[in-house]
Amino acid sequence: MEFEVVIGIEVHCELLTKSKMFSSAQVTFGEKPNTKIHEIDLGFPGTMPSINKKAVEYAIRMCHALHMDIDHQLWFDRKNYYYADLPKGFQITQDKRPIGCNGYLEIDVDGEIKKIAIERLHLEEDTAKQVHYHDFTLVDYNRAGIPLIEIVTKPTIKSGKEAAAYLEKLRSYFLFTEISDAKMEEGSMRCDINISIMEKGSSVFGTKTEIKNLNSISNVQKAIDFEVERQKQIIINGGMVEQETRRFNEATKETVLMRSKGEAADYKYYTEPNILPIQLDASWVLSIKEQLPQLPEQRVKRYVEEYQISKVEAAILVSSKAISDFYEEAICYTKEYKLVANWILTELLAYINKHQIEFKELKITAKDLAELVNHIVKATISSKQAKQVFEEMMNTAKTVEQVIEEKGLQQVSDTSVIKEIILEVFKQQPQSIEDYKNGKTKAIGFLVGQVMKLSKGQANPAMTNKLVKDMLEEMI
Amino acid sequence: MKAYTIVELHNLFKNKELSISEYYQSLFVELEKQNKRLNALVTITKEEALKKISNLSFDPSNMLSAIPVVYKDNYSTEGIRTTASSKILDNYLPIYSATAVNKLEDNNTVIVAKASLDELAMGGTNRSAYTGPVHNPWDTTRISGGSSGGSAAIVASGVVPFALGSDTGDSIRKPAGFCGVVGFKPTWGRISRYGVIPYATSLDHLGAFTRTIEDMSIVIGALSGRDDHDMTSSMKEVPDYYQNLNKDIKGVKIAILKNVYDEVTNQDIIDNMNVVIEKFKELGAIVEFVSMEQQLMKAILPAYVIIANSEAMSNHSCLDGIKFGVREPGDSPDEIMIESRTKGFSSFIKRRFVLGNLALATENQEKMFRKAQKVRRLIVDNLNQIYKEYDIILTPVSGDIAPTLEDASDDRLSEQYLILENHLILGNFAGTPSLTLPSGFSKHMPIGINIMGRLFEEQTVLNVAYALESVLPYRNQYREGSED
Numbered sequence: 001m002e003f004e005v006v007i008g009i010e011v012h013c014e015l016l017t018k019s020k021m022f023s024s025a026q027v028t029f030g031e032k033p034n035t036k037i038h039e040i041d042l043g044f045p046g047t048m049p050s051i052n053k054k055a056v057e058y059a060i061r062m063c064h065a066l067h068m069d070i071d072h073q074l075w076f077d078r079k080n081y082y083y084a085d086l087p088k089g090f091q092i093t094q095d096k097r098p099i100g101c102n103g104y105l106e107i108d109v110d111g112e113i114k115k116i117a118i119e120r121l122h123l124e125e126d127t128a129k130q131v132h133y134h135d136f137t138l139v140d141y142n143r144a145g146i147p148l149i150e151i152v153t154k155p156t157i158k159s160g161k162e163a164a165a166y167l168e169k170l171r172s173y174f175l176f177t178e179i180s181d182a183k184m185e186e187g188s189m190r191c192d193i194n195i196s197i198m199e200k201g202s203s204v205f206g207t208k209t210e211i212k213n214l215n216s217i218s219n220v221q222k223a224i225d226f227e228v229e230r231q232k233q234i235i236i237n238g239g240m241v242e243q244e245t246r247r248f249n250e251a252t253k254e255t256v257l258m259r260s261k262g263e264a265a266d267y268k269y270y271t272e273p274n275i276l277p278i279q280l281d282a283s284w285v286l287s288i289k290e291q292l293p294q295l296p297e298q299r300v301k302r303y304v305e306e307y308q309i310s311k312v313e314a315a316i317l318v319s320s321k322a323i324s325d326f327y328e329e330a331i332c333y334t335k336e337y338k339l340v341a342n343w344i345l346t347e348l349l350a351y352i353n354k355h356q357i358e359f360k361e362l363k364i365t366a367k368d369l370a371e372l373v374n375h376i377v378k379a380t381i382s383s384k385q386a387k388q389v390f391e392e393m394m395n396t397a398k399t400v401e402q403v404i405e406e407k408g409l410q411q412v413s414d415t416s417v418i419k420e421i422i423l424e425v426f427k428q429q430p431q432s433i434e435d436y437k438n439g440k441t442k443a444i445g446f447l448v449g450q451v452m453k454l455s456k457g458q459a460n461p462a463m464t465n466k467l468v469k470d471m472l473e474e475m476i
Numbered sequence: 477m478k479a480y481t482i483v484e485l486h487n488l489f490k491n492k493e494l495s496i497s498e499y500y501q502s503l504f505v506e507l508e509k510q511n512k513r514l515n516a517l518v519t520i521t522k523e524e525a526l527k528k529i530s531n532l533s534f535d536p537s538n539m540l541s542a543i544p545v546v547y548k549d550n551y552s553t554e555g556i557r558t559t560a561s562s563k564i565l566d567n568y569l570p571i572y573s574a575t576a577v578n579k580l581e582d583n584n585t586v587i588v589a590k591a592s593l594d595e596l597a598m599g600g601t602n603r604s605a606y607t608g609p610v611h612n613p614w615d616t617t618r619i620s621g622g623s624s625g626g627s628a629a630i631v632a633s634g635v636v637p638f639a640l641g642s643d644t645g646d647s648i649r650k651p652a653g654f655c656g657v658v659g660f661k662p663t664w665g666r667i668s669r670y671g672v673i674p675y676a677t678s679l680d681h682l683g684a685f686t687r688t689i690e691d692m693s694i695v696i697g698a699l700s701g702r703d704d705h706d707m708t709s710s711m712k713e714v715p716d717y718y719q720n721l722n723k724d725i726k727g728v729k730i731a732i733l734k735n736v737y738d739e740v741t742n743q744d745i746i747d748n749m750n751v752v753i754e755k756f757k758e759l760g761a762i763v764e765f766v767s768m769e770q771q772l773m774k775a776i777l778p779a780y781v782i783i784a785n786s787e788a789m790s791n792h793s794c795l796d797g798i799k800f801g802v803r804e805p806g807d808s809p810d811e812i813m814i815e816s817r818t819k820g821f822s823s824f825i826k827r828r829f830v831l832g833n834l835a836l837a838t839e840n841q842e843k844m845f846r847k848a849q850k851v852r853r854l855i856v857d858n859l860n861q862i863y864k865e866y867d868i869i870l871t872p873v874s875g876d877i878a879p880t881l882e883d884a885s886d887d888r889l890s891e892q893y894l895i896l897e898n899h900l901i902l903g904n905f906a907g908t909p910s911l912t913l914p915s916g917f918s919k920h921m922p923i924g925i926n927i928m929g930r931l932f933e934e935q936t937v938l939n940v941a942y943a944l945e946s947v948l949p950y951r952n953q954y955r956e957g958s959e960d
Contacts, residue, residue, distance in 0.1 A: 039572045043794035045560070045673040046552045046574060048706050080790050080836070084809030089793020130809070137809050139798070268836035270845065273677035273787055275707055 001236060002200040005228050006208075007157035007193060011170060012150050013180045014126060014188040015058045020145035021125040022049030022092060027147070029186055033140035041128075041145040043087030048274045049076075055147035056280075057288055058179040059099050059123045062149060064289045065177050066118055068103030072280045076123075076272040081265045084137065085127040087144055095269040098122035105173070106297070107165040116166050117154040124148050149179075155194065155205070160224035167191060167217045175321040176295050184216050195224060196241070197231045206231070207241040211255055213248050223248040227255050299324055307337035313345055322359040323349075326366045333370035340373045347387070351394055363397035364390075371400045379460060385409045413460040418451070418467055421459060425450045426471070436472050444468055477506045479634025479954040482543050482691040490536045500529055500586070503544060503635065507589060510633045513957055514611045516626040518549045519557050519590040528586050539694045539718070540583040546639035548627045549590040550597055550673040551577055556587070560673045561605035562595045564820025565801045574671025575703045576640060576682055583698050588636065591626030595825050596792060597642055597675040598784075599623050600650060601884040604824055609881055612655060613955040614921050618878040621651030623675075624685070628655040631685040634954030638686045638695050644675040645780060646873075646900035648683045649912040649926055653873030656914040656922025656953055658686045658941070662696055662934050664907030665710040668703030676787035679780075679904040687952045689913075689942040693717035696934065712932055720935055723943040726760030728936070731866035734767045739896040742876050744918030749872055752915050752925050755947050756870075761940070763870075766862050772855045776905070777898040779855070782835045782848035789832030795820065856906045863908075868940055869928045871899055873912050877921035900926060909934045913941045914950040922953070 017027055023040035040047040056074065063070050077095040100121035107114050128144040130137055151170065157163050171189060174182035182189040196208035211227060214220050231241050246255040294302070296318040303314035318324045323344065330340045348369070352359065372389060375381045381389065381404060392403045404410055412418060425447055426433060436443040444465070451464050480488070488494035504522045511517045525544070535541040547553060550560040552570040559565045573581070581587075595604040602625025603609040610625040612618040613633045620629040624641030628651035631639045641648040643661040652659025661683030674680050682699065686692045700714040732753065740746050756763050797803035797816025804815035821829070835844035862869060875896035878884075903910035908928055915925040925944070929937035945951050 039570075042799050044552070044570065044572070044800065045565075045792075045794055046550075046570075046669075046671040048670050048708075050704060050707055078790050080793065082793065082796065082810075082813055084796075084798055084813065087794060087799060088790075089796060090790045139809075266838050268790075268833065268838065268841070270786070270790075270836060270841070 003197045003228075003232055003235075004200050004202070005158055005224075006155045006196050006198065006205055007159075007163055007224065008155040008195075008208075009153045009157060009163060009166060010150060010192045010194070011167070012148050012190045013174055013182060015055050015147040015149060016178070016180050017052055017054045017058065017147055019052055021052050021055050021123070021147035023145050025145065028142060029188065031142055033138070033142060036142040037144070041087065041141050043089070049092055049272070051275065051278070052147060055123060056099070058147070058177075059121065059149050060285055060288045061177050061179055061292060062151070062173065063100035063103065063121055064292050065173050065295055066100070066103035066105055066121065066151070068100035068118065068121060070280075070285055071097050071099055071101070072282060072285065073097070074099065074278040074280055076275045077269045078272050080268045083127070084139060085130045085144075087128060087141065091124060091127070092272050092275075093124035093150075094122035096271075105166065105169055107162065107169050109162055109165050114162065116162075117156050119152045119154050121149055121151045124150060155196075160221040160228070163193065163224055164217050164221045167220060171217070172296050172321070176299075177293055184214075187215070190214075191220060193220060193224060193227075195227050195231075197228060197235070206235075207243050209241065209243065209255075210245045211248055212245060212258065215250075219248055219250060222253050223255055226253060230255065296324075299328075303341070307331075307341065309338060309341050313341060316345060316349075317341060320359065326359070329366035330370040333367045334374050336370075336373045336377055339377070340370055343369060343373060343390075347390055363395070364393045368393055368400050375400060375404070379411060379413055380404075381409055381411050382461060385411065385457075408456070408458070410458060411460050412455060412458045413463060415463065415467065418455075418459050418464055419471070421451050421455050422447075422464070422468055422471055425454060433472065433475065437476060444472065447472075477502055477635065477956075479687070479952065479956070480637055481688050481952055482539060482637045482686070482694055483688070485543055485637060486539050486541070489534055489542055496529055496532070496534065496542050500525060500544070500588075503588065506635045507630075510613075510630065510635050510956075511589075513616060514613060514620070514626075514629045514633060515608055516592055516610045516620070516629040516633075517546070517589045518559055518561060518592050518605075518607050518626070521556055521587050521589060524556065525586050525588050532584060532586070535584060538583055540580065540585050540698055543585050543638075544588045544636050545580055545585045546589045546591050546627060546630050546636050547577065547587065548593050548597075548624050548639070548641045550593060550642060551590075551640060552671040552673065553577055553587065553590065556590065558590065558673070559606065560596050561593045561607060562795075562821065562825070563606050563802060564795050564797070564816065565673075566606065568801045570671075572671060575668040575705055576699050577671065579699055579701075589630070591624070591630055591639055593626060594623035594647075595822055596673065596788070597623040597644060597647060598788060598825060598828055600645065600647070602626065602651070603881065603884060604822060611881075612878050612921075613957055614656060615878075616957070618880050618921065619654065619884045621654035621878055623647040623651075624659075625651050627685050628652055628657060628659065631655070631687060632657045632954055634687075634956055638684055638691055640682065640684050640699075642672055642675070643681045643683055643904065644679045644784060645898070645904060648681075648685065649873060649900050649903075649910060649924075652685055652912040653914075653924030653926075654878035654922070656924070656950065656955070658689060658692050658911065658913055660684060660692050660696060660909070660911040660937070661903065662700060662909045663710070663932050664904075665708050666712075666714075666909070666932065666934065667696075667699045668701075668706040668709045670703055670705035674787075674791045676784040677791060678787060679784055681904065681907075687954060689938055689945050690718065690721065692911075692941075693721055693938050696938075700934075710932070715935055717935055717938055720939075721942050722939050723759075723946055725756075725940050725943045728761045728868060728940060729866040730756055730761050730763045730868045730870050730940070731766040731862050732763060733869055733871045733899065734765045735770055735773045735895055736871045736899045737765070740872060740875050742918060744916070745872050745875065745923055748916035748918070748923055749925070752870070752944065755944060759943050759947065764866075766866065768855075768858050768862070772851075772858050773895045773899070775851050776855060776901050777894055779848040779851040780898065780901045780905075781831070782844055783852060785828045785832035786835045786845050786848075787832070789829050789836065792829070852905050855902070859902055859906050859908075863930050867929060867933070867936055869902075871926045871928075873900070873924040873926050877918050877923060903928050907931060909937045911937050911941050913944060914953060915944070915948060916950075922950075
């Protein structure tokens, strides 16, 4: 029997706003438990929500990035359930009218472009964090109330590989639109996977299971691969897949049962009565679109079309927002778009690989790298010297000028100065001049080498070469 | 002890005819005495109050400066126990104060007590308070009415000039009527609800009890205005209600709601209504009988029960013993929550939560909760038809005087009470300003008249009440009950 896999993905992403979705408490990660809280976050009776406008703006930004239809009336609903991490006993979310719907995201799987249809994007608030010990539980409310967006795809993803590509791409969108730090390991980006299989060619979806607790994109792929195989075995053996929620066990690389459908709660959604529907100003919504930061695809296009960088190289540059941003900053200080890109792609990335450091730990600034490139082009230093300067900057955080001055690396390109050195060498090496006169052109190389030596490598090599030749010719 | 109004107290303090500290000494003596008789208070904040007045600098330009205030015990008061008269909040000390409390604190009022209410403000008799029923100052065998019963009774006893309450169905206006004081809830959105433990969000209103319309204008003026903590609070400017008080109501159009009037069987109340109508005519108002659709009038209570309990269900879901309040032991967070909620609420409240859950359940929501919301809209539309022609809608507050503690019931679904005891909900459905003014007596018990205006037309309501108050002999009436 051949099967087709049907996957839908729900992604939760914490927004990087200063304050929480409905309170003035700070949004933080890793702070001392229960220090970044407000009576609203604790669900104290009588508290009421006040919407964080920045969170709405970030949600709209993502809606625009995902080509979604935006609901210009903002509605919130209550999702009612009891859980120790849910302070109010309900979560304020958007059920009936999500802020965005009907969008898509293009992914590249093995060179093939595929559109992943996105059903909805809605705003909500995060829950508190529970830490369970053997006989007690602690609750940290710092996370409670942090703004979240949830993005739900249509069930159009066909494999673990596609799922991983979608999540990678979505994550880069969170980063490039600057709405989240999207760290799966820290939980600021989380995903749940709905997965079912059906006989190839069938139009009837099989029973789906939901997988939770996925803290990395590679685990998503592993979990899907395991779950597809598990469901296949059940069907091949004449069984029925049960609708249930499963958890990925990282140690065993298996999905395990969390709860079955019968235990699912009825959330009794209804409109949040403390927030009357808000009409969003159309010009505000549009201005968010106009100010949307450039997304990876757009940056690649610009790099290729305007800076003559190859597609492959451009793709590497935008593979990380940190690298791309470094490049964007560097080209503010130089017109050598291609050369500076080459330096980043070769020397800079090689250094990072060699020293196993994070991009943000780099001591060199984008401006310094740009100026280094400018020096090369102006021929004030040779490319060989440039590498020396680069190495020094990487290790010491000094500026280009500082390094050149300290090392005395300034290249001499003044004709009269070089001529003087050449004359001095000619005086010291009369034999070589004789050799040249006798037709031994190799002597040029020796004499140039001597000039370089005498100038401590500072003489411009190209100029020196030409001047030595010219001056020998004059002597014949 | 003389029952002073806010205006009287202010002038006495200003003219140094009454020492603030001596006044508070005798006030607490009287407060204890009245509380023994009425059981109206949950907490008396003598220590905090005396501390506050020792540092207080009296502001002769502020009518509320140094004036004592009693809050219904669902107003969050930072550091002061706030129980909402429920067992589950018996030990609850809020970490913040309600905006209304902050506003009055900014005016240098002095909190002297927290008043009893029906558990979580869900009731109309004040018999369900965790501290027991509140007695009516005019006859302690009778109820105060609820849910703001403690606030109504303590103002009616004369010991304080005003108290704050909340009103979801008629929880300010009904007890005001039963206790013979002024009770007013302005337009939904006029006063920030932030920090007041809710009952049903879309119906909850804050308001006050006083014994004169002047005092009411002062208090409501201080409480009103936009608060960024309450997104439903209005940006509309707040007029100076007190300065704008005006007895001239010539040409004001008043509609008597015939559906309610026709239901009254108590002859004293019929007579009283007729007296009030005559007084208004003498004052130059135009008074006419109008009707609403009877079917819609009968639907008020069922729609209310569904909406109120549905919203209450989630509003009170935060009461789980985890973050505050009384926590019952349990082996897991789930068990703690279940135990705390099981033991923390009376069976009466739990029944309401079950009803709310039932009405909101996905399978029932369309035919219960959503239908009730639609009915509410129809009722409000019908009411707005009247407001197109009339400035004021006038009704009796109740069909009878306050019942005795034995006779009172919170579940009067019978035909007899369907319209007559629930019509004040119209003001909650529509969010319109609604004021109860004492207008007479029946069997030695006070009865009241209800004056309801258009949205944000508080001034008209106050002026109409001010005019009527001036031609009736009940201004600043109270019942000390020292003979008891």
